[in-house]
Amino acid sequence: MPKYIDIYNELKKRIVSGYYPQNSQLPEGKKLAFFFDCSELTITRALNILVKEGFVVRKRGLGSFVKVPFNASFTNHLKGTTARCMESGQVIETRVIEFFALPASEEIQEKLQLSSDEMVYSIMRVRVINGIPSIIERTYMPVRIIPGLNNSTVEHSIYNYITEGLGYNVHSSHMIVTANISNEQQSELLELSVPEVVIHVEQTAYLDNGKLFEYSIATHRYNTFKFATEFIRYN
Amino acid sequence: MPKYIDIYNELKKRIVSGYYPQNSQLPEGKKLAFFFDCSELTITRALNILVKEGFVVRKRGLGSFVKVPFNASFTNHLKGTTARCMESGQVIETRVIEFFALPASEEIQEKLQLSSDEMVYSIMRVRVINGIPSIIERTYMPVRIIPGLNNSTVEHSIYNYITEGLGYNVHSSHMIVTANISNEQQSELLELSVPEVVIHVEQTAYLDNGKLFEYSIATHRYNTFKFATEFIRYN
DNA sequence: GAGTGGTCTAGACCACTTC
DNA sequence: AAGTGGTCTAGACCACTCT
Numbered sequence: 054m055p056k057y058i059d060i061y062n063e064l065k066k067r068i069v070s071g072y073y074p075q076n077s078q079l080p081e082g083k084k085l086a087f088f089f090d091c092s093e094l095t096i097t098r099a100l101n102i103l104v105k106e107g108f109v110v111r112k113r114g115l116g117s118f119v120k121v122p123f124n125a126s127f128t129n130h131l132k133g134t135t136a137r138c139m140e141s142g143q144v145i146e147t148r149v150i151e152f153f154a155l156p157a158s159e160e161i162q163e164k165l166q167l168s169s170d171e172m173v174y175s176i177m178r179v180r181v182i183n184g185i186p187s188i189i190e191r192t193y194m195p196v197r198i199i200p201g202l203n204n205s206t207v208e209h210s211i212y213n214y215i216t217e218g219l220g221y222n223v224h225s226s227h228m229i230v231t232a233n234i235s236n237e238q239q240s241e242l243l244e245l246s247v248p249e250v251v252i253h254v255e256q257t258a259y260l261d262n263g264k265l266f267e268y269s270i271a272t273h274r275y276n277t278f279k280f281a282t283e284f285i286r287y288n
Numbered sequence: 289m290p291k292y293i294d295i296y297n298e299l300k301k302r303i304v305s306g307y308y309p310q311n312s313q314l315p316e317g318k319k320l321a322f323f324f325d326c327s328e329l330t331i332t333r334a335l336n337i338l339v340k341e342g343f344v345v346r347k348r349g350l351g352s353f354v355k356v357p358f359n360a361s362f363t364n365h366l367k368g369t370t371a372r373c374m375e376s377g378q379v380i381e382t383r384v385i386e387f388f389a390l391p392a393s394e395e396i397q398e399k400l401q402l403s404s405d406e407m408v409y410s411i412m413r414v415r416v417i418n419g420i421p422s423i424i425e426r427t428y429m430p431v432r433i434i435p436g437l438n439n440s441t442v443e444h445s446i447y448n449y450i451t452e453g454l455g456y457n458v459h460s461s462h463m464i465v466t467a468n469i470s471n472e473q474q475s476e477l478l479e480l481s482v483p484e485v486v487i488h489v490e491q492t493a494y495l496d497n498g499k500l501f502e503y504s505i506a507t508h509r510y511n512t513f514k515f516a517t518e519f520i521r522y523n
Numbered sequence: 524g525a526g527t528g529g530t531c532t533a534g535a536c537c538a539c540t541t542c
Numbered sequence: 543a544a545g546t547g548g549t550c551t552a553g554a555c556c557a558c559t560c561t
Contacts, residue, residue, distance in 0.1 A: 055548080055549060055550090056549075056550075057549080057550090081526075081527060081528085082527075082528065083527090091550075091551085092550065092551045092552065092553090093528090093551095093552090093553095094530095094549095094550075094551075094552095095549085095550065095551085097528080097529080098549090098550095107460060107494070110459075110496075110497065110498030111527090111528065111529090112497065112498075112527085112528075112558085112559080113527065113528040113529065113557065113558045113559075114526075114527055114528070114557075114558035114559035114560075115526090115527065115528085115558085115559060115560085116526085116527060116528085117527090117528080118498060120494075120498045130519040131519055225342060225518060225519060226518065226519050227516070227517070227518040227519075228516065228517050228518070228519075229514065229515070229516045230465060230513075230514070230515040230516070230517075231513060231514050231515075232467065232485065232487060232510040232511070232513050233510070233511060249485070250467065250484070250485035250510050252467060252487075259342070259355075261345075262345065262347065263345030263347075263353060263355050275467040275468070275485050276467070276468060278465075278466060278467055279464065279465070279466050280464070280465040280466075281462070281463065281464045281465075282462070282463050282465075282517050282519075283460060283461065283462040283463070284365040284366055284460060284461050284462075284463075284517075290529080290530060290531090291530075291531075292530080292531090316545075316546060316547085317546075317547065318546090326531075326532085327531065327532045327533065327534090328532095328533090328534095328547090329530095329531075329532075329533095329549095330530085330531065330532085332547080332548080333530090333531095335547095346546090346547060346548090347539085347540080347546085347547075348538060348539045348540075348546065348547040348548065349538075349539035349540030349541075349545075349546055349547070350539085350540060350541085350545090350546065350547085351540095351545085351546060351547085352546090352547085
């Protein structure tokens with residue numbers, strides 16, 4: 054574990070515990086470097102993470118200050134649906150509608166940036182949350198990149214298999230949220246008696262080795278849909 | 289302009305121009321440092337931005353590689369609605385429904401983390417995009433933090449006034465996206481003949497001096513709604 | 524002018540990957 | 543063993559804010 058991560062964790066602990074109260078000024082960089090027995094740059098790196106997370110503001114000429122933390126819960130979209138639901142204490146059940154591997158269609162080839170003739174898993178699942186069929190997930194993954202998927206992993210958590218089973222890390226994901234009226238199949242799977250507005254979350258996701266490993270479309274019931282995110286300026 | 293930003297811009301230019309082709313390996317850190325006449329750390333900082341933006345992958349023991357860029361357009365949610373629409377070539381017109389300052393209600397005090405007795409602007413606008421009333425924006429801002437708003441700024445772009453007029457920078461924003469059925473007022477303002485599903489984007493935004501300056505709820509017609517975002521793991 | 528962060532350097536050491 | 547990134551240091555200089 055790098056030293057700047059340890060320092061980041063320690064400083065974060067001090068902020069959330071109230072040891073450094075809200076709006077208080079942190080010790081200057083030199084002092085922190087002395088306390089933690091490290092260079093100022095290492096302190097800067099630790100504080101930069103806290104700045105990105107919104108716990109701290111640093112202003113040149115002024116100092117570093119504890120910011121009032123965000124009221125919204127941090128939503129980690131780099132985890133899968135299963136982990137996200139369980140963290141918020143919901144009961145999730147998965148119905149596997151389709152699960153097989155086939156040669157990628159042209160559309161999927163393009164979305165997953167595959168050259169040609171590659172096999173992809175085609176997975177369709179309905180996620181039942183607290184007894185309500187809430188999400189239809191259509192997932193495509195290249196067999197070459199995510200080998201060894203089986204019925205049991207698909208029934209539970211694919212993300213868990215990728216991180217625990219294969220030892221990969223998810224680096225980033227890109228999402229587009231849109232809405233329209235459910236078609237017949239969607240209405241049936243979500244158990245809607247009449248066509249209704251549904252929310253689509255289209256996603257592509259990358260591993261930290263740079264490989265695009267997932268293209269998915271999640272179709273949500275509008276009334277159980279909630280999506281939180283934050284944007285922070287860098288550079 | 290810091291040197292690492294110049295180098296970042298130059299490297300990005302080389303990637304998008306194809307000078308460094310997709311999947312090619314970049315020169316190693318030492319070589320780049322020599323070419324750009326700087327230290328390796330400065331190269332690392334420049335490359336780190338490109339990694340965050342998804343243009344480059346660096347792997348210890350292997351090297352730095354050009355990644356296939358994301359197909360989705362980068363959506364900058366730290367700009368206002370006006371700038372976002374204009375960048376995508378749409379025609380935007382603003383109808384100001386309400387604009388006044390008043391003492392903050394308890395709810396707004398809490399959302400904007402105000403102590404007591406503070407004045408806030410209460411602004412309600414309808415954004416007409418390409419001739420269709422598409423978004424209702426309810427905006428609250430503390431008068432103390434954003435002084436001098438007037439009818440003309442509210443009719444055009446508040447964000448433009450904040451950055452150009454007041455010289456502030458927006459540091460971060462937090463959004464929650466949900467959906468439900470439009471109420472009577474919303475139906476009227478969006479010119480919906482019957483109640484329909486609408487998408488709500490609830491936002492709080494911070495300036496780079498750490499001040500919370502905006503709480504807003506934007507209510508979108510579902511069929512013109514599109515929201516793109518990306519998540520990248522840090523640390 | 525004093526206090527504070529932001530950037531930058533030159534070099535060191537370590538961790539990881541491939542051969 | 544060779545090649546590559548990731549982390550870290552000690553110190554320098556500059557930019558910004560307040561008095």
